[in-house]
Amino acid sequence: MATTGHRAAPEHTHPDDVPVLTALAALADPVRLALVRELAGSAEWSRSCGSFDVPVGKAALSHHFSVLRGAGLVEQRDEGPKRVNRLRRAEFDARFPGLLDLVLRGD
């Protein structure tokens, strides 16, 4: 039978709908900053949530990705049992020109 059982699609916020303060707050955290940077260095849709090298448990990690989605920084898609990620470079850069470059251009 047609399985109605699909996982709840993650809620996304387009960068255009994101206030500056939200974007700044999302990036002003060491873990999320690491996530964004690592994501930027990988091919799109190539990284599942659990594949990142950050010193927090699953629960916290899930929360951080939720924040990144809400800031229009990350897009997610379900692929089998995993949730794979993509950095919304172009869209986010259009809304906040230079911000992403700034963050990715290490210290």
Next chain:
Amino acid sequence: MATTGHRAAPEHTHPDDVPVLTALAALADPVRLALVRELAGSAEWSRSCGSFDVPVGKAALSHHFSVLRGAGLVEQRDEGPKRVNRLRRAEFDARFPGLLDLVLRGD
């Protein structure tokens, strides 16, 4: 007699010595964001700390300015009984190109 009594000069941090995360955290607060924006719309050294339109008391205000100094965003100088402020536009922009523009270019 020669008055040794001078007020402690405020400690400043040059933008070049500021980590990205510190800069972002400094700007990711509604009160400080308002301070920076209001300061950007005023002539340099024209605004004393108390002259800003933010809904917090003196103590909190003083703290916020301390954070802004530590992020290399604001320079202060004592002028009589008041402490006047200046936005370090050029220096901060050299260290974090575009970030200040982004924040000042309202929503």
Next chain:
DNA sequence: CCGAGTGTTCGATGGAAACCATACACTCCC
């Protein structure tokens, strides 16, 4: 159908940060 793997949700906890009220330090003007 069960078990392993993956991610979300919930409740609780700890620590950081914002805030206030008070007290203090300094500068100026009368």
Next chain:
DNA sequence: GGGAGTGTATGGTTTCCATCGAACACTCGG
């Protein structure tokens, strides 16, 4: 010198957020 104006420091309260452990939902491969 006294008093008004301005800012800082201190102590205590509250609010927020990052984190964890555990329970739950879903997918896939035996």
